[in-house]
Amino acid sequence: MRRRTTLMAGLRLGALLPAAAGLRPRPALAQAGFPNRPIRLVIPAGVGGGTDILARLVAPGAAAALGTPVVIENRGGGESLIGTELVVRSPPDGHVLLFSDTSPYLARVLRSRMPFDPLTDLLPVMRVAVGSIILYAHPGSGIRDLGGLVARAKAQPGGISYGTSSTGSHLLGELLRMRAGIDLVHVPYRSGGLALNDVLSGHVPLTFNGASNGKGFVQSGELVAVGSAGEVRNPSLPDVPTFAEQGFPGFPAGSEWGLFAPAGTPAAVLDTVEAAFRQATFDPGLAGRLGELGFSPDGTRGAAYAEEMARAMRLWGEVAAAAGMVQQ
Template sequence: MAFLRRTFLYSLVAAAAAVHGTASAAWPERPVHIVVPYAAGGFTDILARLVGTKLSERLGQPVVVENKPGASTMLGAEAVARSAPDGYTLLMATTSTLSTNPLMFRKMPYKVADFQPVALTGLTPFVLVAHPSVAVNDAAGLVAYARANPGKLNFAMLGPGSSTHLVDEMLRSQAKVDIRDIPYKGSGPANNDLLAGHVQLNFDAVSTAIPRIRSGHLKGLGITSETRSPLLPNVPTFKESGLPQMVAYSWYGLMAPAGTPGAVVEQLNRSVNEVLKMPEVQAQLESNGASAPTLNARQFADLIQEHTRTWERVIKPLNIQLD
């Protein structure tokens, strides 16, 4: 009887696997939706639409981008976490969604375990920009000046726990400097005050820093990437400036609800990586100062964990607790 029961159970498992395989092989049979947890027009949205358009051609089905901004990406993330794990609803997640929010928010409507990493779609470093009145030209000079003049320089930052705040804190910690934060409610007012010289420093995205640096309205002092950006060849990395641990990126990538069939995840990963290798897509990424290494789903999951550990070293000593 035990043998018969085992045989019967094995038959059920085999049948379920066959059905699972058939369903995966047929995927996709209808439109795929990518939820962007930000408003339209930003880099995350642009990236989702760029990848989505090309992905649609690969999959033979429409890829629809939906914007669900709010609550530091948590509104959109919750919607995807609660959706069916069938590969038809994906999230364009970011560093905030899965690397920093879980370290700072007391209550969250989702857990990291609610998601299955699918594919990395981009990495962007931060550029430290300064008003021309700041009498230094690189990060090494800034560190020396800040140490000699504690409290005389200010960062524009977009509130506690924001990416600008966390990178500010990373620099303060690693360089042992006293540079104050001036909080702003939005990037518009922060940039206006920076351009006017009311604050002296800001960590910015490469894409928005480039025109201001090239026009001379701001100076580029350092970049948090491993190597110099080809778009800003005269801006040294922090590693070159004597701060080897000052390496930081924002990551962007597609996530599926946990439990999504492995065959679907693999197909999506393969298709997204093929899209990212297209010359026109690479050109668009590069114009925004982004890169997209080819990673499988497991490697992408490892990258998320690595970035989470990086930000945990910054956040934990600060004891940031957000509601």
């Protein structure tokens, strides 16, 4: 799927996007010769998902700081590899960037062969935001917390199933299964909405799903939020305790979004890009909207971000191998 949208400061995009400042280069962000044309911001997913929404929230501010239009280009398909490869093969001059969740990296741990290696062919510029996957249960399941789930699963080996629509959510389920020593049955879905619908109808008792997807159903009592992955509670569901608070530490959040550039992009250009997107991400005017949608601005810088990504992929690689998820 391909869609191009130009985002410039002052462009009215409705309630979703805040107004941006004037398109005048700011000296603190200026880098000689860069940018000298619009920035292409490639999203390796379709329109309307979490990655797309977050990108469209921060892009206007980044365009204002850089003094040039930011053209959002949705290139979904191939488990995020089509859009990612477009960026990997682009000239490393900062004018083509990737805005993505961890899908390209997770593809690496699930595939024995890849057309590129995101750990070496991409440079993490900045982790823009983190979220957290929520474990939801049907109220009729009787599962209210992780302790209850583990007890039930040990009493009924192989008798409890959970639905997911993403690799990250599936890996979280496998990690819980391994660390808790329980037998859960995975049910794959094409979308998070379909998985959520089956839990709402009682066909499947559990789903690992996005915070914004299930928030309304938790508030209405149609779903129980069992726990939140990650180190901190999700801002959109602040009353839901983390896995760590329930005695299961060390679970990654399962949701994060970052900005990436092709390997070989000059450090000065990376610094300019990072400064612009940092300014946009931490705009006080965005804070409420980001929190409402379950996004927590992060800002981890390139080198530290790269180290954390490599460490996370080692963990997920071990989980995928143990679960037999690696494709030959």
